[in-house]
Amino acid sequence: MIQIPNVPDGDNIPQLCHQTLVVPTAVLVPAPHGATAAPHGIAMTIGGVPPPRPHCCVSPQALCSVSPQDLAVPNAGWSVAMREQFQHLLRRTADGSWRRIPSYRRGLDYLPEVVQMVVGPVTGPGPRHFLRNLDAEGAGFEYAIFLHSSGHHAQCLCQLGPYLEGHHGFAHGGAIATLIDTTVGACALAVAKTSVMTAKLNISYLVPMPVGAVVVADSRMERHEGRKIFLSCRVHDTKGDTLYAEATALFIQVENTKPPPAARP
Numbered sequence: 310m311i312q313i314p315n316v317p318d319g320d321n322i323p324q325l326c327h328q329t330l331v332v333p334t335a336v337l338v339p340a341p342h343g344a345t346a347a348p349h350g351i352a353m354t355i356g357g358v359p360p361p362r363p364h365c366c367v368s369p370q371a372l373c374s375v376s377p378q379d380l381a382v383p384n385a386g387w388s389v390a391m392r393e394q395f396q397h398l399l400r401r402t403a404d405g406s407w408r409r410i411p412s413y414r415r416g417l418d419y420l421p422e423v424v425q426m427v428v429g430p431v432t433g434p435g436p437r438h439f440l441r442n443l444d445a446e447g448a449g450f451e452y453a454i455f456l457h458s459s460g461h462h463a464q465c466l467c468q469l470g471p472y473l474e475g476h477h478g479f480a481h482g483g484a485i486a487t488l489i490d491t492t493v494g495a496c497a498l499a500v501a502k503t504s505v506m507t508a509k510l511n512i513s514y515l516v517p518m519p520v521g522a523v524v525v526a527d528s529r530m531e532r533h534e535g536r537k538i539f540l541s542c543r544v545h546d547t548k549g550d551t552l553y554a555e556a557t558a559l560f561i562q563v564e565n566t567k568p569p570p571a572a573r574p
């Protein structure tokens with residue numbers, strides 16, 4: 310039994326939409342290098358992936374998950390290393406210095422106050438978060454973001470699955486960029502408390518990251534000048550021995566606006 314302390318009250322979100330989807334079950338994924346298991350003990354079967362999550366969104370027609378489910382918690386796709394590090398980070402939340410940010414498939418599934426903060430009053434389903442809309446646990450991004458009480462420091466624990474492969478056995482650079490953008494974005498949001506847009510993201514890829522690696526993206530706000538928020542990020546292994554990538558980012562605070570109708574499915 311995994312206990313999750315300090316989960317904000319807003320986690321108990323009422324059911325928000327009513328569309329059930331049939332998801333494909335026979336999604337085949339080649340095991341990296343023909344191995345019997347992906348690196349780092351990620352729980353994948355040969356030539357296949359674990360069964361899909363219930364109620365998941367996989368088609369462009371999908372409106373949102375039937376029952377909003379916080380996905381920033383352990384599931385069957387998490388490796389032992391991922392679980393251990395999650396528990397380690399969770400223990401730090403006990404004294405209130407850090408908090409775990411719940412994570413959902415759709416913007417509307419987020420905490421109501423976060424939705425209002427980021428996209429303004431929502432009448433539709435809200436933005437779909439592509440990191441959270443893969444159909445199998447462990448196949449794509451598995452992550453949990455922790456935010457320091459200062460609001461100037463965010464850490465994202467992440468395991469990048471086999472759908473994110475670029476070179477054979479290694480994570481695609483765009484997937485790593487996504488991880489970094491999401492982590493610095495969470496930090497920028499916490500700083501700004503309004504909607505923010507990535508204006509600039511400068512990444513140095515230092516060491517290839519194996520698929521299935523468990524990493525921590527560690528982001529800090531460096532300075533805040535008017536609407537401009539400058540941040541840094543370092544992506545390393547859980548022991549801090551390997552620095553995979555480092556980045557700097559500029560986010561701009563923008564008015565809370567809804568996306569144009571054409572952008573919505």
Ligand SMILES: CCCCCCCC/C=C\CCCCCCCC(=O)SCCNC(=O)CCNC(=O)[C@H](O)C(C)(C)COP(=O)(O)OP(=O)(O)OC[C@H]1O[C@@H](n2cnc3c(N)ncnc32)[C@H](O)[C@@H]1OP(=O)(O)O
Binds near residue numbers: 492498509
């Ligand atoms: C309580 C807290 C809880 C937190 C909980 C968190 C939960 C959520 C969890 C997870 C978060 C996930 C987060 C994901 C984040 C992802 C974000 C994206 O991917 S955004 C998509 C990609 N980015 C775009 O598409 C932008 C496209 N560009 C634009 O829209 C505009 O160019 C924009 C908004 C960036 C700026 O446009 P303007 O018209 O508003 O502003 P102007 O006047 O141009 O610039 C303002 C200042 O910024 C500088 N600036 C702008 N862009 C710059 C650039 N590229 N380089 C350098 N400076 C730039 C300018 O020189 C100006 O500086 P001077 O005020 O004059 O000093």
